[in-house]
Amino acid sequence: MKPSLLLDDLLGTDLARPPVASSPAASRPAPLLANVKQSFVTRRATLRDAAGLATDRPPRAGDLALARVERLGHHTRLQLAGGRRSQLHVGDRIVVCYGHRYAPDQYEAEVPCGLEPCALVTAGGVAGRVVSRHPRMKPATTIRPEGLLCDARGVVLNLRRYALPIAHPSLPSQVPVVAVLGTSMNAGKTTTAAALVRGLTGAGLRVSAVKATGTGSGNDVWSLEDAGAHLVLDFADMGYPSTFRVPPSELETLLDRLLASAARITPDVIVLEVADGLLHEETAGIVCSNRFRSAVTSILFCAGDGLGALAGTEWLEARGLPVVGVSGLVTASPLAREEARRATRLPLWTRDALADPEQALGLAGLRP
Numbered sequence: 370m371k372p373s374l375l376l377d378d379l380l381g382t383d384l385a386r387p388p389v390a391s392s393p394a395a396s397r398p399a400p401l402l403a404n405v406k407q408s409f410v411t412r413r414a415t416l417r418d419a420a421g422l423a424t425d426r427p428p429r430a431g432d433l434a435l436a437r438v439e440r441l442g443h444h445t446r447l448q449l450a451g452g453r454r455s456q457l458h459v460g461d462r463i464v465v466c467y468g469h470r471y472a473p474d475q476y477e478a479e480v481p482c483g484l485e486p487c488a489l490v491t492a493g494g495v496a497g498r499v500v501s502r503h504p505r506m507k508p509a510t511t512i513r514p515e516g517l518l519c520d521a522r523g524v525v526l527n528l529r530r531y532a533l534p535i536a537h538p539s540l541p542s543q544v545p546v547v548a549v550l551g552t553s554m555n556a557g558k559t560t561t562a563a564a565l566v567r568g569l570t571g572a573g574l575r576v577s578a579v580k581a582t583g584t585g586s587g588n589d590v591w592s593l594e595d596a597g598a599h600l601v602l603d604f605a606d607m608g609y610p611s612t613f614r615v616p617p618s619e620l621e622t623l624l625d626r627l628l629a630s631a632a633r634i635t636p637d638v639i640v641l642e643v644a645d646g647l648l649h650e651e652t653a654g655i656v657c658s659n660r661f662r663s664a665v666t667s668i669l670f671c672a673g674d675g676l677g678a679l680a681g682t683e684w685l686e687a688r689g690l691p692v693v694g695v696s697g698l699v700t701a702s703p704l705a706r707e708e709a710r711r712a713t714r715l716p717l718w719t720r721d722a723l724a725d726p727e728q729a730l731g732l733a734g735l736r737p
Contacts, residue, residue, distance in 0.1 A: 408494020409448035410585030422516025468610030493586035532608030536629035551671035553646035557697030568729025570597035577631035583644035671697025675708030
């Protein structure tokens with residue numbers, strides 16, 4: 370096989386020719402792209418930039434690839450760039466993005482060394498080699514990469530190319546930032562953040578919501594949008610398919626860029642969610658960073674039980690971080706709530722309480 374194939378060779382469509390501005394056809398997608406499912410994590414990418422497929426180089430985190438579905442596994446639907454969940458079929462061609470994944474309840478995955486068959490490790494379109502999986506999880510959906518998408522110069526398309534421009538200045542100091550942290554994935558962080566957004570917007574405030582870390586997927590973004598946030602941003606908007614294995618200094622820069630971009634709409638408050646648990650290396654790194662300390666005005670900690678709530682809040686308080694309450698799955702049970710309240714001596718916030726405008730304002734330290 371030739372080391373680099375033009376998409377024209379594969380599908381008979383000349384994407385390398387520059388569009389003619391005066392032609393009505395110039396604004397229409399090329400036939401190749403019209404039949405390809407573009408995944409959510411690649412939503413900012415302009416696929417018209419693709420002029421060929423590179424098959425002679427190893428993928429990197431953030432590289433876009435054209436792949437074919439070989440065998441269905443856990444993920445049977447793909448979250449599309451437009452927000453719809455599309456049923457996958459064997460033989461479907463999809464545009465995905467290589468990335469690492471850290472998910473104790475699902476998959477641990479890494480960017481493979483070559484273009485061999487690999488896995489769809491999120492419904493949002495992140496591709497990787499599965500290193501381990503939770504025993505409750507089905508094997509991942511298998512995909513076969515046809516090549517890395519490259520432009521007319523042979524440069525591989527990467528998410529960084531489509532990142533939001535750097536916002537200046539940085540976040541104004543007067544904008545309160547409420548951070549939502551937790552013991553682990555599935556501790557109730559996104560549900561808590563969405564309920565808080567609901568309460569704050571119900572009070573008439575302009576709210577930006579930020580998902581600072583994690584692996585690219587639409588679920589959390591859509592939850593925050595549905596709750597009423599005026600602007601929702603995540604790490605993929607800055608060119609990262611995942612924040613797993615991103616160095617601490619780079620994570621701090623990422624957080625600064627996200628907060629600065631969130632401030633562009635002059636919000637009254639920013640709700641910031643950090644994925645996974647405090648023992649996760651990247652989570653701990655960003656929470657202990659100077660940028661996090663200087664920006665965050667209050668922290669709501671999510672846990673599944675009283676002991677987790679106690680350990681997590683003590684961990685944060687030992688580092689001088691402003692914990693103002695406990696939320697998450699522990700609040701679903703009256704008995705568990707009382708255990709956590711006695712152990713932490715902090716207020717317990719149910720989803721209904723957070724969604725109440727007056728109580729949400731009190732949590733954020735704001736007035737009506």
